[in-house]
Amino acid sequence: xxxxxxxxxxxxxxxxxxxxxxxxxxxxxxxxxxxxxxxxxxxxxxxxxxxxxxxxxxxxxxxxxxxxxxxxxxxxxxxxxxxxxxxxxxxxxxxxxxxxx
Numbered sequence: 001x002x003x004x005x006x007x008x009x010x011x012x013x014x015x016x017x018x019x020x021x022x023x024x025x026x027x028x029x030x031x032x033x034x035x036x037x038x039x040x041x042x043x044x045x046x047x048x049x050x051x052x053x054x055x056x057x058x059x060x061x062x063x064x065x066x067x068x069x070x071x072x073x074x075x076x077x078x079x080x081x082x083x084x085x086x087x088x089x090x091x092x093x094x095x096x097x098x099x100x101x
Contacts (some may be wrong), residue, residue, distance in 0.1 A: 036089070043082045050075040 053071045056063045 018066070036085070039082055039085065043078050046078045075085045 048079070050071045053063060053068045057068050
C-alpha cells in the first residue's frame, strides 16, 4: 500500500492556496471576506459529508468504518484550521483597533 503525500488539494480548506504564494495584501486580488466565505463553505461541506457518513454507518448501510473515521478526522482538521485562521483574523483586527490614529 503506497502512502500518498498530503498536499493542499487533499484538504478542502486549503484548496487554492499555493505554498509558494506570498500572503501579502499587495499580491492578493481576492478580498479576505470572499476567501473566508469560501473556507467556511468548504468547512460546512466537510461537516455535512462527515455527518452523512456517520448517519449511514448508524443505519447499518454498507460503509467502511475506516472511511467514516477518516471523514471525521478530516472534518476535525478542517475545523481546527478554520479556527486558527479565525483567531488570526480576530487578533489582527484587535491590533488594528489598538493603533493610535
